[in-house]
Amino acid sequence: MKLSPEKLKELKETARICRRDILRMTTLAGSGHPGGSLSCIDILVTLFFARMRHDPRQPKWEDRDRFFLSKGHSCPALYAVLSRAGYFPVEELDTLRKLNSILQGHPDMLYTPGVEVSSGSLGQGLSIGNGVALAAKVDHRNIKVYIMLGDGECQEGMVWEAAMTSAQHKLDNLCAFVDYNRLQIDGWIDDIKSLEPLQLKWESFGWKAIIIDGHSFEEIWQGLMEADRTKGKPTVCIARTVKGKGVSFMENQAKYHGMALTPEELSRALKELE
Amino acid sequence: MDMLGTRDVYGKTLVELGRESENIVVLDADLASSTRTNYFAREFPHRFFNMGVSEQDLIGTAAGLALAGKLPFVSSFAIFLAGKAWEQIRQSICIPNLNVKLVATHGGITVGEDGASHHSTEDFALMRVLPNMTVICPADGVETEKVIREIAKHQGPTYVRLARPKFPVVLDDAYQFQLGRSFTLRQGKDLTMIATGIMVYQCLRAAEELDKEGVSAAVVNMSTIKPIDAPAIASAVRQTGAILTAEEHSVIGGLGSAVAEVVSQNCPAPMKIIGVDDLFGVSGNADKLMAHFRLTYPYIAEGARQLLKRK
Numbered sequence: 001m002k003l004s005p006e007k008l009k010e011l012k013e014t015a016r017i018c019r020r021d022i023l024r025m026t027t028l029a030g031s032g033h034p035g036g037s038l039s040c041i042d043i044l045v046t047l048f049f050a051r052m053r054h055d056p057r058q059p060k061w062e063d064r065d066r067f068f069l070s071k072g073h074s075c076p077a078l079y080a081v082l083s084r085a086g087y088f089p090v091e092e093l094d095t096l097r098k099l100n101s102i103l104q105g106h107p108d109m110l111y112t113p114g115v116e117v118s119s120g121s122l123g124q125g126l127s128i129g130n131g132v133a134l135a136a137k138v139d140h141r142n143i144k145v146y147i148m149l150g151d152g153e154c155q156e157g158m159v160w161e162a163a164m165t166s167a168q169h170k171l172d173n174l175c176a177f178v179d180y181n182r183l184q185i186d187g188w189i190d191d192i193k194s195l196e197p198l199q200l201k202w203e204s205f206g207w208k209a210i211i212i213d214g215h216s217f218e219e220i221w222q223g224l225m226e227a228d229r230t231k232g233k234p235t236v237c238i239a240r241t242v243k244g245k246g247v248s249f250m251e252n253q254a255k256y257h258g259m260a261l262t263p264e265e266l267s268r269a270l271k272e273l274e
Numbered sequence: 275m276d277m278l279g280t281r282d283v284y285g286k287t288l289v290e291l292g293r294e295s296e297n298i299v300v301l302d303a304d305l306a307s308s309t310r311t312n313y314f315a316r317e318f319p320h321r322f323f324n325m326g327v328s329e330q331d332l333i334g335t336a337a338g339l340a341l342a343g344k345l346p347f348v349s350s351f352a353i354f355l356a357g358k359a360w361e362q363i364r365q366s367i368c369i370p371n372l373n374v375k376l377v378a379t380h381g382g383i384t385v386g387e388d389g390a391s392h393h394s395t396e397d398f399a400l401m402r403v404l405p406n407m408t409v410i411c412p413a414d415g416v417e418t419e420k421v422i423r424e425i426a427k428h429q430g431p432t433y434v435r436l437a438r439p440k441f442p443v444v445l446d447d448a449y450q451f452q453l454g455r456s457f458t459l460r461q462g463k464d465l466t467m468i469a470t471g472i473m474v475y476q477c478l479r480a481a482e483e484l485d486k487e488g489v490s491a492a493v494v495n496m497s498t499i500k501p502i503d504a505p506a507i508a509s510a511v512r513q514t515g516a517i518l519t520a521e522e523h524s525v526i527g528g529l530g531s532a533v534a535e536v537v538s539q540n541c542p543a544p545m546k547i548i549g550v551d552d553l554f555g556v557s558g559n560a561d562k563l564m565a566h567f568r569l570t571y572p573y574i575a576e577g578a579r580q581l582l583k584r585k
């Protein structure tokens with residue numbers, strides 16, 4: 001199955017809108033994590049608008065596919081996608097990180113419809129996804145579990161403990177993404193603690209590992225198709241991405257990891273996303 | 275009122291210590307720009323190790339460096355250090371009683387907008403319960419410098435909690451920090467407020483409020499939470515007969531509990547524990563959260579009034 005030209009156009013347009021949402025909400029909040037939100041947004045948009053079975057009117061529907069944002073700091077991307085999908089009004093985005101908001105600085109399932117689990121401390125999402133995927137196997141429930149990991153996050157030992165669990169239990173109903181933007185907070189991953197050879201690492205842990213361009217909807221789609229075809233083992237899509245993707249002056253800049261744009265920067269950025 | 279960032283002071287003091295002693299090494303876990311260990315990294319790149327997002331590995335590596343005779347200072351956010359790596363701290367630092375200095379920034383709820391996952395209202399409890407561990411939370415930037423210098427001389431595992439926002443300065447340069455000793459900032463007759471961290475400032479404000487009502491409150495800076503200054507607590511009870519504690523931490527297991535352990539067993543007296551109720555944090559501006567969690571001086575003054583009724 002291929003993405004239709006109409007669907008492709010729709011995804012591109014949705015991603016553009018979500019990029020604008022991410023930048024607006026973080027600037028309004030005066031803080032937050034725009035860089036890593038922009039690097040994973042195209043994958044989130046593909047999942048929520050083309051792939052996953054879900055129903056914004058029934059966030060707790062038992063047969064929904066699940067998405068876990070293990071790199072929780074990128075929740076502006078998740079909030080943009082959830083609001084545009086209809087889980088809550090888009091206006092709520094303006095309250096991000098403020099006292100009494102439904103949109104916490106890191107995802108909190110008790111506050112936000114559509115958020116599957118609370119996260120923010122890195123390293124824990126894959127284990128949780130494994131648990132849900134195991135339960136689906138036990139219950140013979142035909143659902144798919146998607147996980148978004150950061151590349152810096154993959155420096156947490158727990159990610160690799162979980163990777164062994166997924167393979168041990170042949171969790172072919174689980175598909176992980178690594179947002180491989182090559183940056184963490186303090187600089188380049190390769191200068192701090194390299195993950196390479198990353199594809200071989202996942203393969204040697206018993207996974208099907210493929211490399212995709214995380215900003216190409218066709219390639220993200222191909223990755224998802226590959227995950228569906230793969231039986232007897234979990235799949236990871238190592239997505240080559242650019243931190244700050246879509247705004248020229250933010251791309252590949254570590255400083256926009258955890259810093260919102262100033263209002264002036266925001267208007268420049270929004271022009272680039274018209 | 276002068277404001278100083280406790281983490282900024284920490285970063286600068288580490289650089290000075292690094293110049294004074296070749297033996298000091300510094301480790302961080304991808305938060306060097308926030309904890310300010312990046313100042314040290316810039317000047318001494320060969321003695322700085324950024325471990326990446328690997329807090330448990332961070333602690334183990336520091337233990338190894340200490341075993342090999344180095345003096346490691348280890349930093350991350352409070353919850354990722356004290357929380358994520360707790361059992362590694364217990365096994366590899368406290369049981370072997372190694373000389374590792376854990377200096378956590380972003381303690382408490384004044385972390386602000388990041389919300390529950392990044393707040394730390396449990397770290398005093400987590401660190402205090404470990405045998406061999408010393409636990410310190412300075413009241414301001416002035417004390418931070420003295421604490422960092424002092425723990426570099428002291429032998430044994432140490433946890434220091436610092437903060438994200440700048441704090442008002444409450445101590446003057448002549449102040450001498452002594453490990454395990456509290457410091458009385460204000461004398462009083464009717465009750466004693468024992469506080470740590472930012473709450474020292476809030477208690478001083480509360481004491482001024484109470485003064486207007488004719489209530490005389492002493493204020494004690496209990497920066498060393500463990501070992502707790504039991505003689506000072508006993509004398510506070512003798513002098514004022516009522517103890518209020520205040521901390522930017524859960525009301526369970528922190529300074530209030532430490533003081534209550536002494537008061538209840540050695541010198542019973544009515545107590546009021548001010549801290550974060552048994553709840554997780556929420557996102558919001560740090561000042562707003564201080565009020566939201568009832569940590570600001572009007573709530574302390576109110577707590578004092580209630581306490582005095584039980585005297």
Ligand SMILES: Cc1ncc(C[n+]2csc(CCOP(=O)(O)OP(=O)(O)O)c2C)c(N)n1
Binds near residue numbers: 037
């Ligand atoms: C356990 C833990 N340690 C530290 C942090 C602080 N932190 C937030 S994001 C981040 C870097 C993550 O890098 P990466 O996974 O590459 O994220 P991305 O570049 O995609 O935003 C760190 C260290 C955290 N949230 N959790």
